[in-house]
Amino acid sequence: MHVVEMRQITKQFGDVIANDRVEFQLKRGEIHALLGENGAGKTTLMRILFGLYREDSGEVIVDDQPVRIGSPKDAIALGIGMVTQHFALVPPFSVAENVIMGYRDSLSMDMKAIEAEVASSAKKFTIEIDPSAIVRHLSVGQKQRVEILKALFREARVLILDEPTAVLVPQEVDALFDILRNLREQGISVIFISHKLNEVMAISDRVTVLRDGRAISTIDTSSTTPSELAKMMVGRETFGVTRQGEAVADQPILQVERLCADDGRGLQALKDISFVVNSGEILGIAGVGGNGQKELAETLCGTRQPTSGGILVRDKQMSGASPSEMTAAGLGRVPEDRHAGMVGELTVADNMVMEHLSRFTKRGMLDRKAIKNYTDQLIEQFQIKAKPSDRARTLSGGNMQKLLLARVLANQPDVLIAPQPTRGLDVGATEYVHNQLLEQRQRGAAVLLISEDLDEILALSDRIAVVYEGEIVGVLPVHDADIERLGLMMSGVIKENKDAVPQI
Amino acid sequence: MPFPKFRLEKTGAPMWFRGLIPVITLVLTFILTSGLIIWGKANPFEAYYYFLIDPLAGRVSFLEVLVKSTPLILTGIAVTVAFVAGYYNIGAEGQLYAGALAAAWLGTVLEGVSTPVAILVMVSGGFIAGMIWALIPALLRVYLNVDEVVTTLLTNSIILFIISAILNGPWRDPQSGWPQSPEIAEAARLPQLAERSRLHFGFVIALVAVAVIWFILTRTGFGLKLRAVGLGKEGARFAGIQVKRTMLLAALISGGLAGIAGYVEVAGIQYHLIGELSPGYGYTGIIIATMGGLNALAVAASGLFFGLVETGAQTVSRALGVPVYLGEITQATMLLVILGMFLLQRYRIRRV
Amino acid sequence: MVVAMFIATLTAATLRVATPILLAAIGETFSERAGVLNLGIEGIMFLGAFVGFYTADVSGSLWVGLLAAIMSGILLGLLMAFFTVTLGVNQHVSGLGITLLASGLALYAFRLNYGGSATPPSIPPFEQLTLLENIPVLGTILNQYMLTYIGFLLVVPISWWVMYRTSFGLKIRAVGENPEAADAAGINVFRIRYIAIAAGGGLMAMGGAFLSLSQLGAFTHGIIAGRGWVAIALVIFGNWNPSKVMLGSLIFGGTYALQLRLQAMGLQLPIPYETFLALPYIVTIIALVIAGRQASYPAALLKPYRRE
Secondary structure, three states: OEEEEEEEEEEEEOOEEEEEEEEEEEEOOOEEEEEOOOOOOHHHHHHHHOOOOOOOEEEEEEOOEEEOOOOHHHHHHOOEEEEOOOOOOOOOOEHHHHHHOOOOOOOEOOHHHHHHHHHHHHHHOOOOOOOOOEHHHOOHHHHHHHHHHHHHHOOOOEEEEEOOOOOOOHHHHHHHHHHHHHHHHOOOEEEEEEOOHHHHHHHOOEEEEEEOOEEEEEEEHHHOOHHHHHHHHHOOOOOOOOOOOOOOOOOEEEEEEEEEEEOOOOOEEEEEEEEEEEOOEEEEEEOOOOOOHHHHHHHHHOOOOOOEEEEEEOOEEOOOOOHHHHHHOOEEEOOOOHHHHOOOOOEHHHHHHHHHHHHHEEOOEEOHHHHHHHHHHHHHHOOOOOOOOOEHHHOOHHHHHHHHHHHHHOOOOOEEEEEOOOOOOOHHHHHHHHHHHHHHHHHOOEEEEEOOOHHHHHHHOOEEEEEEOOEEEEEEEHHHOOHHHHHHHHOOOOOOOOOOOOOO | OOOOOEEEEEOOOOHHHHHHHHHHHHHHHHHHHHHHHHHOOOOHHHHHHHHHHHHHHOHHHHHHHHHHHHHHHHHHHHHHHHHHOOOOOOOHHHHHHHHHHHHHHHHHHOOOOOHHHHHHHHHHHHHHHHHHHHHHHHHHHHHHOOOHHHHHHHHHHHHHHHHHHHHHOOOOOOOOOOOEOOOOOHHHOOOEOOOOOOOEOHHHHHHHHHHHHHHHHHHEHHHHHHHHHHHOHHHHHHOOOOHHHHHHHHHHHHHHHHHHHHHHHHHHHHOOOEOOOOOOHHHHHHHHHHHOOOOHHHHHHHHHHHHHHHHHHHHHHHHHOOOOOHHHHHHHHHHHHHHHHHHHHHEEEEEO | OHHHHHHHHHHHHHHHHHHHHHHHHHHHHHHHHOOOOOOOHHHHHHHHHHHHHHHHHHHOOHHHHHHHHHHHHHHHHHHHHHHHHHOOOOHHHHHHHHHHHHHHHHHHHHHHHHOOOOOOOEOOOOOEEOOOOOOHHHHHHHOEEHHHHHHHHHHHHHHHHHHHHEHHHHHHHHHHHOHHHHHHOOOOHHHHHHHHHHHHHHHHHHHHHHHHHHHHOEOOOOOOOOHHHHHHHHHHHOOOOHHHHHHHHHHHHHHHHHHHHHHHOOOOOOOOOHHHHHHHHHHHHHHHHHHHOOOOOOOOOOOOOOOO
């Protein structure tokens, strides 16, 4: 007896087959994990079920009836709810307004009564939330709860959660799992999209593994092991990157001293951040998303003004400098959001020279030949799959990142700021970026790697600093770091470094 | 209530379709406006003959098309510079009047200088005046984040009051009592380019402006900065381009070019300032810039075409008695049709 | 007593001057709250003024004229919605296109029906309501057109109620803030935007028709004279809240009325009277600078929504 059945689902985007004749069955009252690497087709499959995409072929069956889900509205009417990674919330609205939005169609709204109703619904599903709170002021975990409540309030019997733990600290993950178990008790089916094996093992009843758009297998969680799942998920040997030797970190290149910055809405995002990156080492900044990483990267890149504190590049005070001054000081800056770091409507060549325009202009005129030669050379050197005249936005994520790396690394910067450098990249491109970072380390550059991916941090860093709520709560050499300790630091349970200014 | 849903799919249109776009635009515009022409008791085909072909057939009317297109090319190129940099200058109309005001004043002062000197001084004067009138909205936008669309619209109204105050005050003609400025000096007038025609040197100035802006936008580092800021502020800022400064410069250059449009109308056609100097050249400039796809050369072509439409509207009105406002309607219809066409170049609409 | 009468006539004039701008600004508020800046406002008001006048002239009924004007505004609103919502093209340019089209249509039709005569044709306009006529000051203030009463006592409170106390208003605000979220919640973003823009267009045209049917009883080229642009500014000034937009329209109406009164009194002033005409525009810009600092634009304004 299945609540949802998806048969032979195929979906193609251009040349890429995202789903290839996928079979998926969901039982009533189970937590069903959808496991796979980035790009395996998990999200695509669920977006089809929720009516955000339309399948090219295949059949969706709900309660034994073939259905046509053309929009989220259809999905909701069938009792299917989805919580995506990007919360679909209206920030200036209250929790209650967000919950009833588009669902209650009474002409006049009695907000008091609605809030009471939302509160009782939240209580029923053991979700702790204040219905009158304004969503803008909520934490990420709370926003996620609003999203879950929103779906349940619409009488969802099937709840799809797309990588729900990516944004949470371990403690919040536990709270989320408690909610999910409670939902299971109430007969609600949960689809849990994840690429984290331990979480899948901990929460799910059954697992469906996707790889390269195909459903590999569906099995009971109790009858499998993490290593078996890993094998199914990856299906090939993984080549980790290897760091060569210990860092010859001797010379402090980038010194950050008691740096403070706001988040743009007047809240303090960075609180007295201090650290040093030496030549020839990678300092990894670990932490759960939203703990000041974005602001740290922006401040170092010159796109955000610090409120106080110092940024020294080779003993030169750069605090508050503009992006071009930062570049001139030998600071290589890769943007966190690739699309925001370049002008997508301009060509690859335009973007390539944009940081150093003065070098490619003669008396104000663009030296087109020099620009083309320079771009051709970098395209070859960095193996970018693009022509100089292509619009940058047409590049794949991996090639965009290569472009941005090439733009920066061609100038052999003393410091490299790399926030979330592999976010959203496929395995090959990720490996490429990792090797580039290590090469820079080898060359003697000071590399600051800011990442939410703990595996990445552990694989690349010489030392690891952990941020929590805008503070550095500890700095440790990689050989002293174990996952559990880092996890506790990332969730703010332990703070190792009360006076985080290390000896210089 | 069932409601039609459309979905736009990103697919490049085939090349043959792109080539057909101007033709389809013309045909669609013709179909959409022909009902009005019939209502005006005229034959649409005949009307369109007088509208688009007859003006090009005779020497005088052909030159008149160039006369009409002169201020349009200038406002079109002015708007282009601003729009390219992502600054929505809707104030070309007001900046045009600022330039005209400066020209009317300089024109009375420059008695007895040589024509090249007068042109040089007055082009600069018109440019600076337009820049000054563009300055406040630009500063408010760049430094205080006040929407430039609204402020430029409001400043357009304000300068009309200023002009009215001056024309009804110090400059009111003492003999006739007309609200118009004193005639400008002979030397300050733009030389005629052809006999028995109103075509004047301002047309050359407009073409030079187009060439200069085309060169700046496509061949210089500053032009690349303008485009970068317009197409992606964040990315431009990240790469070290001074976004505020670049935007401010674009706004000022735009204002200056619109100011030159005011100058050529005063020094080439009217020889004095009047309150009705522009029938909305500044606003039409926005349409011309859009139709030209913000490409300087295409904007010039689109300005010429609009000059034809303005001339043709008068021809058709004289010949067939159709109200001259057919010109405005045609311009608007064409703009809306081409806006839809731009989209069809990149997307396909599909009903879902 | 003279002072009291001056204030009374000034107040009365303020309300009268504010009415068309108020109606148009409320219309613009709906459109922008749903995420679409409608620069067609100036042309929609202009065509509304003409259609109202023409229909009233032909049918002999001012109310039929008003209704026809509102219909014309709704139609232009739908056209605007087609371009900005369905096609998702640049809102500035399509709005100006609508303005140009509507102005052209109005002038074309006016010329066809009334020729180019020097004296503009006129019709007997709406009578002013005379409530409490015998009470000196209050009577003067309350001596207003029906549409002024409708604007201040019906349109503003109803708009406020719809915006903040109905699920429809919640939907409008949702699609203007975060259309993705609204869509995911099952709200038909396209339909809500269409309705908001069309309703807004109706109100704009009603504002235009007030001028031709109540104030003038005639249609002239300069009948709107930039009032639509002022309305756009007032929406920002009023932070997209109908009651604050009303306050803004009263401030604008007040400065304008003061200028009218002073001119009517025939005072010889050392400065040209145009200073007073320009004053409301300057005040509006200053107000924008002050209010604009904390203006909370609808987050999705100017952004077309497309499903992936």
